[in-house]
Amino acid sequence: MASQSVLLQFNLKPEDSEVSSRCEELMAIFGLSAEDLFVQWETYVMNASAADDPLQLNVENLGKLQQHLQKKLVKSQQKTPLSAVKRPMMRTPNMNLVPSTPSVKKRRKDTPQSADASFAGLDSSPLRSSPTKSAVSGEIIETLNGHLDVLPGSGIRPKLLANFNPQKYKFRTMNQKLLEVADYLDEQIDSMAKAVLEHYKFDSEEFGNPNIQSQTEILTVGRIVPDSPLTASDADLNANSLFLETSRLGGIGQRIKLDLSSLHDYSFFPGQIVCFRGQNLTGEFFKVTETHQIPFLGSPVSSAEELQSYEYGAGNMKVIFTAGPYTPQRELKYSYLAEFVDRMNNEVRPDTVVMFGPFVDVNHVQVADGTLHFDELEKQPATLDDVFRTVVAPILRRLECLVILVPSTKDATTKHAAYPQDSFDRKNLGLPKNVKCFPNPATFQLNEFLIGCSNNDIFKDLKDVAAGAPLKESRFDRISGHVIEQRRYYPVFPGGLKQKRSLKEDEQAVHISGADLHVSYMGLAEFNTSLPDILVIPSELKAFSKIVQNVLVVNPGTFMRQNAAGSYCEVNLKAPKLDELEKAGDLYLHTVWKRARVDVRRT
Template sequence: MSVSIGSQIVAKFGPKADEPNVIKKCEELIDLFGLTPEELFLKWETYVVTSSTVDEDIQLTVENLIHLQEYIQKKIIKESQKTPSSSHAKRSVVRATPNVSMSSVLPSTPMSSTHKRRKLETPQSRNSEDAAFFSARGSSPPFATSSDHESTPSHNVQNQKSGCILETLNGDIISEDKTAVEGASQPNKLRLVANFDPTKYKFRTMNQKLLEVADYLDDQIDRTAQIVLDHYKFDQNEFGNPNIQSQTEILTIGRIVPDSPTSEFDADLNAHSIFLESSRSGGIGQRVRLNLNELKDYSFFPGQIVCLRGINPTGDLFKVIQRYEIPYLGAPVSTLDDLHSYEDQLHGQNMKIIVTAGPYTPNGKLSFDLLSEFVDRMNQEVKPITIIMFGPFLDVTHSQIKEGTLSFPDLEKEPKTLDQVFKYVIAPILKRLTCHQVILIPSTRDATTDHAAYPQEMFDRKAMGLTKNFKCFPNPATFSLNEALIGCSNNDVFRDLKDVTGGNNLSESRFNRVSEHVLEQRRYYPVFPGGIKRKRSSILSSDDPHNRDQLIVSGADLHVPYMGLTEFADSLPDVLIIPSELKHFAKVVKNVVVINPGHFVRMNSNGTYAVMTVKTPNLKDFDKVDENIYLNNIWKRARVDIVRT
């Protein structure tokens, strides 16, 4: 070790480290774990904070440095059990692992991760010849604009009868009569591939540690900075600290935050209270106010990671001159052999998938009659191959569940727990479904799960009394049905993402903006802090009859250290499904089919569900990327109907 390292150790730890034995031990730890003196000091501080008591003051001694070594080793072992090993990741950040098969239940993915990635540009043309041209050059096929593919209201919109179509996306691709199952030969079960590791969701909730939260949020900014640097080929010397006064333009990357909120009510942004929070390496984690006067078009929301060019002439205000878009991930692809296999599997028929989202009972009464009628319609009329069902199935906010007034007189044996209510009441209805696959995704409001935080562990299929054709996936989940890569998240980002917009973004549909934010940020739920849902109680909090207590019903319920599990893996999905309490819709955004199926039951009336029909594979509908590799182009081949329950 050089003398300079020893002096750096003393500079970081202070005069108490200026002892030969202490310096020698610090040098050993630096060599052993590949750390810098500053990183070793940060780990020492973490160890002191987590290990000491109020009355205890841990001194910098050789003995305590040995304890620090044991602490770091335990931390490394613990993190290696939770996360895939990475030569550059030293923080306790958990991310999703793509293309993981669910042992013996699901096959491994056929798609190569190298083919899923593509360099993205945004040409204006949308035809197939242009797509092939850009793919051959290693660029992206053009993005479809949202105005090209909007869901259109049906002429039956005034008809409120069950089964009527309210809106249709891409109605010209597949006619309504062709969405029905035809012919005597039924399609085989779709190939289901899980792009997640279910073991990573088995963490304890209500166990967040402040340092782990800080590590994830910091790592999020630093990883995005590297993505932007690689994509735009910026000179690294252009990046600087936005908090420091300077007369020179700099590049900076950080998180959009409100002005030091003291409560959740202060967390909403406005054009005059937008701050940028830097990472520890980019600006010591400080915040600086943003001046957006020179930006023509913008849309910012709390938690958004942005790359900005600007100047801070006074030290108090960062004047934004330009915003750089975070590069989008590539599109999923399939091999020629797989496409031929899927075509044979479907016997020339279209692939029909149903999407529903809870609650499944009216607010006033815990009755599953509408769900039972839905099951009969699926079996007798619609006949889908796969059904994707989002919770809540038993909503903890339902009045009868909260009050404990459940009654099931028709059952021979009265359920004693809510788990038994699902097993004896809901499971028999669901098991009547005759389709090949039913995928269940939980909600944080489900009473039948102990894991009420996002990201959320999957249901226990056996405990719920369900058969093997039911697949229980976590929340969120990414999986493939044949060639279609589907991303599902049961956390209402359309309700919670409240952005500040300017320029042309003011006239754009809010659903389009939110969808683009999700795809650009590469996260199913990019909002931070998460939204909180409240309702007014009937209890007066003062003499004023309009002043009633606000009760927290639910919300995003984020478990931040594990939010890496909510990030996209190595490509955009073909289909993005995010249920919301807002109006149902189906759109094409950045060549991704985005669906909000709406609630199955709205208050005490019938709600909606979505029917997605994908044309059977035909090579003329695909764009060739490489030898025997084709873009899936689900957005060109799928029709989506929003249907009344």
């Protein structure tokens, strides 16, 4: 019988015995866990050669995956050893790791879903995910809350409120000071320690320095880090390679090896802020006996007057989320994007379209080698800004609704290529007034809905060390829980790094892209005073929508997957009815997870 971990990771049914058996064979051949095999499969599908449809999970395609992994294994023996690769990225003595406690179980796509564990008893909203396999543009791939109706857009522009100060994003990149980085990383630990102390009502005298040998159990708050500052960002960590880094106030900034042998259920990753109870008996390691979850922020609330002041027209609001790249990998052509805009105007008619970059991808092969040519233009653009103004902007100007643009660090038309990232220059790029340019990340309101957006692929970059119950949850559930608990859009530190390694031993790896964190300004990537109603983080991995801690988590996927059509998300939000909302004193919880239908659609 197939293992439960394989069935959960790949959303297989017990009768899919051939596929599950093939998966277990691959796990045994390559020494992979079910989750590692799932990530390898998703990556292989994403990088597969051009096709009208993404590869389906069957025995034949798993055979192709085996051949791909075997070739990859052979090539890796010819490449520069990972330990010898010098990473072109500044590192500091401080490194973060983040704990996560996702409260949502893995949801089968063909069975009813429940929201957060605290709402397991509610059966009023039969959440259901129902994937389809059609390759037709606009066809539904997966649905959440399918019992809710899909209605046309109201035609009434929603009220937009930005919950950020754009002036704070005007900082200079390439100007990161080591002392400022250390101060921020220090303050991050101390502020979380204060939140833990206030939430659990601990006695402050219980807190101590985990680096000092003692026979007494203490409480400590710190950051999970690898055992060596030179550990590569894509290295495989394990329970024996984790250290705890303290702040200057909590432990003089020293690090201590962790002994996790007494813990049965945990999930830790570099950059995670954790609260441990334990003791250092020998001075060589800190034995953890108990973990305390970082307290969650509260949910957004509104008054009755505020909720009744918003106009919804047909009784709902339709919002589209889509993320770049918007062109095939082989050529910089925007025909797919033009067709998408026409479909939005003529068929879907959304109230708002939120578009994430990159629009002109700096890593695109034609951008990199300078072979751009647009047959439809008599005069070829002289700069990459001209490409946006003369090719992309005319397409976006045709959108008839409210449009919100969020950049990517891979956008060639932004001068700000670090995360957190300043917004596009709307006037310079020739965009109309119905297009709003927001920074990355950004928190904003559409009517009463609080939406948090971040265009940095945390689902791909976060690699955790897990054991026990967290391993039974899907990777996407677990990482979503980490982001929500850590109160940060990108809690990994150091950030993910993508490199192109040379086959020649004497040549260093070349930096292609990555998280590109400007650490001293990472406070701009933290949540405000509450959790968002909707958390949108695009990823190169499989598109999905989930409910974690009563937050609707959406990954629209990429608009183009290599040279084939990708996906986008359509969210239909029901207008609030006071008698259907939950009260918190004199205010009302938005309960978006119960009144929002999410359809992942083919582009």
